[in-house]
Amino acid sequence: MGKGQSKSVESASTPNEPWRTLTWSEKTEIFKELEDFKPHSESNSIIRILLYGPIGAGKSCFINSVQRVLLGRNSAGALEQGAQMGKSFTNTIRTHKLKRRGGGRYPIALTDITGLHAEDGRGIQCEDIIKVLEGHIADGYTFNPEQTITENHQHYNQNPELQDKVHCLVTIIPADAVSRIDSKVIEKMKTVRQKARDLNIPQVIVLTKVDQACLMVNKNLRMIYHSRKIKEKVDESYNKLGIPLNKIYPVKNYHAEITQNEDNDVLILMALRDIVNFANDFLEDLEDREGLSVDY
Template sequence: MGGSQSTQETDFEYAKAWRDTPWGEKGHLEKTLKDFGLCDPNIKHARILVVGEIGAGKSSFINSVNSVFQGRITNEALVNKTTDTSRTFTKLYKTYYIRNGQSLMPFVLTDTMGIESENLHGIHQEDIVKAMEGCIKERYKFNPESPITPQDNSYRSNPSLQDQTYCLVFVIAADKISMAADDNIYKKVKHIKSKADELEIPQVMILTRPDEACPLVKQNIRKVYTSKKIKEKLEECSAHTGISVSHIFPVKCYHEEIDTQDDMDVLILRAFKHIVHMANDALRLKCNEKENSE
């Protein structure tokens, strides 16, 4: 009986984790982020733009990040609770501040309308580009049929450094990753990524629902980095989008839980630490460019 179990684990699980994870070090990760300071003290926060396919968990990721720092489950970014995920739930461009107790942390997460496979549905790709440039004002209502224009009241013609995006976060559900290389979602992601590259904005991918993609992870979240299935999912995402595997993070977002859990928090904090450092590096480059041009 023990032998068959061992064989089964070998078939689906690596003997050694393929990515080191600081399990048990939640406190250290959390303190590092709470003490984090931006490279320019004149910038109140670095903007992190969150985009992704409908139903992948963009808003849940934003809520999960806030939940970690609040030490309780939060739901500031409204999440679709129905079983119908055929159309995007988020309609507005909205910014969420991350709190450290009563004070605000120096980074914000901005939610967007979901990306849909069909044209004329979901967020228009050019709206994501304008959001990255800082041209879209708070609470702009996205129009899938046409992108924002300078004539729109919600268009910002002269975005400041604080309005601009310093890290683009793609959110994709691990259990819905398609092998179809010509999938329209991947085409849109590649187009958005190419525009981010032109703007010198780094990109990170959050792979949600790893527990739904792999039974091992569903049983034990610590199996996420020994799971062969999850590693395959990361490699598929990288191949289809061009985002490096080292910038892809499987994260289980808070959904049904009523209390925060240390192991889930570690995955969220590890990913967010990576995002924040990349955003700060991009901000430093922008500040240097501005200083040299003056």
């Protein structure tokens, strides 16, 4: 009886047709695109991508997962720890320039910052995230949950160049906890999102922990776009933040695994490729509007 009931529950969560199509054999093609990638802007040598979101959403884990896929081995560039309620493990701003297999680096950088908390005086302040967007906060700054950075601080960049500024904003949200994100955190995320909009910075959502949100996906990652539960999480993320559905990417970070998983890799690479392309489009649009002496 228990077995039949479980099968019925899984069937109920599975639509007849996938709600998004995916070619699982694309890994080599996407990898080559990233290998060959060069920023469009002649005045900017690197794509800068900012990751932000609630405490414990998996920002650092996503960075390590991206780097792991690109290297083809385990990676621990971004410090992370197991889930700990109410506390962000990342307390400084750190930019990770992605490494290539065989040496060298991609012209792609992922910036990691402290997570958002519902309570004032805990987590990162919205104003500091906005200053990161604008390129005013240099790597190594330790965020103060009670006070934003001041202009006379040694890590404050008075005159940021284009490469110091953010070219794509990535919101990291845990799929298993979308419904439980505090409304105050959502409001803070909207504040950041509105500023990014004013700066014309492209925005996406990376939905982590899909394996914890759906048993069927936990058993078989290739069912991710057949799962009604994951579709509901994507829709809920859209409803809470307003980021378009086609810019929401469900992924499974590497967590307990010590060997590569092709399906994990494809989902992560698809998200990374689009994020990089959106950032590159942003730079191209800036040049089209204002020439090489871009300012925003």
